[in-house]
Amino acid sequence: MKAILITNDDGHAATLTQIEQSQLPDEDVLVQVEYSTLNYKDALAITGKGPVVRNFPMVPGIDLAGEVIESASPDFAAGDKVVLNGHGVGELHWGGLAQKARLNADWLIKLPDGFTTKDAMAIGTAGYTAQLCVSALEDHGITPASGDILVTGATGGVGSVAIALLAKGGFSVTASTRGVQSQADYLNDLGASTIIDRAELAQAGRPLQKERWAGAIDVAGSHTLANICASLKYGGVVAACGLAQGFDFPSSVMPFILRGVTLCGVDSVYAPTAKRIAAWTALARDLDRNKLAAMTNEISLDEVIKTASNLLTGEIRGRILVNVKS
Numbered sequence: 294m295k296a297i298l299i300t301n302d303d304g305h306a307a308t309l310t311q312i313e314q315s316q317l318p319d320e321d322v323l324v325q326v327e328y329s330t331l332n333y334k335d336a337l338a339i340t341g342k343g344p345v346v347r348n349f350p351m352v353p354g355i356d357l358a359g360e361v362i363e364s365a366s367p368d369f370a371a372g373d374k375v376v377l378n379g380h381g382v383g384e385l386h387w388g389g390l391a392q393k394a395r396l397n398a399d400w401l402i403k404l405p406d407g408f409t410t411k412d413a414m415a416i417g418t419a420g421y422t423a424q425l426c427v428s429a430l431e432d433h434g435i436t437p438a439s440g441d442i443l444v445t446g447a448t449g450g451v452g453s454v455a456i457a458l459l460a461k462g463g464f465s466v467t468a469s470t471r472g473v474q475s476q477a478d479y480l481n482d483l484g485a486s487t488i489i490d491r492a493e494l495a496q497a498g499r500p501l502q503k504e505r506w507a508g509a510i511d512v513a514g515s516h517t518l519a520n521i522c523a524s525l526k527y528g529g530v531v532a533a534c535g536l537a538q539g540f541d542f543p544s545s546v547m548p549f550i551l552r553g554v555t556l557c558g559v560d561s562v563y564a565p566t567a568k569r570i571a572a573w574t575a576l577a578r579d580l581d582r583n584k585l586a587a588m589t590n591e592i593s594l595d596e597v598i599k600t601a602s603n604l605l606t607g608e609i610r611g612r613i614l615v616n617v618k619s
Contacts, residue, residue, distance in 0.1 A: 295594055295617075296391030297339065301349040305341030307598055312352075317395040318387050321365040324375060324396060328414035329389035330356040331592070331613040332450065333537065336601040338383060347385050354615075355382055355562075356417045357389025358410035366398035374404035378418045378569070379562035390597060392617050402566060405573040415589045415614050416576055419450025422561040424572040424580075426451070426510040426532035427458050429557045433530040437463040440507030440526055445469040445491065445517055446537060448476050448610035453483060453588040454580065455510045460484020461579050467506065469494060469517075471607065479610065483584055494520045495538065500545040504552070508532075515539030522548040522556060534559040588612055593619040 294314065299307045317323070337343030338353045346353070361373040369375065380400040382388040387395075404413060430442070442459055446452040447468035459466045460483065468485035470476050471492070480488055494517045504526040511518050512535030521531050522544055533556060548554040564572075588611030592600055603609050 294392035296352050297354070297594065297597055299338060299346055299349065299351045299353055301346075307339045307341075307353075307601075309595060309598065312391065314393060317393065320395045320397045322361060322369050322375075322396050322398050322401060323363040324357065324359045324394050325362050326357045326359040326389055326392055326394055326617045327410040328358050329354045329615040329617050330414050330417035330419070331597055331600055331604060331615055332356065332418055333535075333604065335383060335390070336604040339598055339601040340605060342605060345384055351383070352387040352391045352394075353383045354389030354391070355379055355384070356414060357382075357394055357617075358404065358413040359394075360410075362393070364398070368398050369401065369403075374410060375401045376404055376410075376413045376573070377401050378421050379564070381562065390594065390615065390617070392594075402569055402573070405570075405577050407577045408573075411614070412582070412585070415585050415612055416454065416580065417450065417612060417614075418561055419612060420454040420576060420580070420585075421569070421572055422534050422559065423451045423454035423458060423510070424576050425559050425561055425564065425568070426455060426534055427462070428572065428575065429532040429559055430508045430510070430530050433555055433557065434528075435508040435530050437465070441465045441467050441487070441505070443467045443469060443506045443509040443521060444485075445494070445510070445521070446512035446535065447480055447485065447488075449512060450612045451510070451512050451534060453611045454585075456480065456483040456485050457581055457584040457588070458579055461581055476610070482587065491517070497543065498523060500547045501551065511535065513538040515541050516543060518542060519544035522554055525552065525554045527552045528554070530555045530557060532557045532559050534561070585612075589614050591616055
């Protein structure tokens with residue numbers, strides 16, 4: 294079968310190669326992978342530009358969807374369509390950028406009603422994370438009447454899906470991105486009502502600033518997250534799910550004490566099964582499939598390594614769907 298394989302024998306290397314089924318890890322469910330994705334974390338793993346891979350050799354790919362071929366688990370049978378997001382796959386365990394994968398049954402959920410495997414991977418971890426973030430805002434009482442919601446990394450996978458979901462829910466959305474003019478049509482079509490340059494939030498700012506947003510979904514961290522917290526309205530909520538700018542948080546307690554701001558950390562990797570199913574159920578109900586199609590770029594397994602480098606340089610927007618079958 295074809296697979297992307299990352300090795301570290303004579304330095305970091307990622308190659309498209311052939312592997313035998315016997316090389317797959319010893320887990321209880323064998324899946325014929327139909328679609329996977331290329332996420333920011335996958336791109337870091339493939340290029341070696343981030344400390345993502347913990348074991349070598351490694352098949353990257355934090356997402357996959359496909360059909361069960363063999364199962365030693367009572368929860369799954371041959372023919373079941375399944376989805377996997379996270380659980381250390383592509384980091385600690387061989388992942389989805391291969392034509393077959395052998396996986397722990399606890400990491401899988403059955404394909405949600407109304408989705409094909411292609412739909413599920415067009416959404417992928419990025420879209421599933423976006424839904425977790427939207428749910429976090431709503432669980433903390435943020436409604437469309439609360440005010441504008443800021444979304445950083447707006448043209449990325451998480452940002453694109455988050456904007457579409459928020460707009461469908463009646464929220465007014467401010468999108469933060471680079472290349473405001475060049476991305477305006479794309480972001481407006483997703484549902485953003487205002488677009489700002491990401492540089493506006495990227496530098497050190499005052500610990501308490503003018504109140505601007507009722508809530509935010511942030512993929513950047515560092516100064517961007519600190520400035521968001523400082524700019525939230527009283528009682529505002531930010532769902533933080535990424536560290537594209539950095540893992541530091543150069544802030545103060547002032548927004549939290551003086552304005553009652555809430556900072557919610559959103560983890561998609563080890564979220565419990567019940568939360569995963571709830572998120573996918575909400576995606577089936579709320580995500581506009583036409584908007585999903587507009588933000589999705591499909592590539593083959595042969596194109597993954599080149600595309601990973603382009604993803605890290607910001608040359609690609611939206612979701613990257615990998616057709617593993619081709």
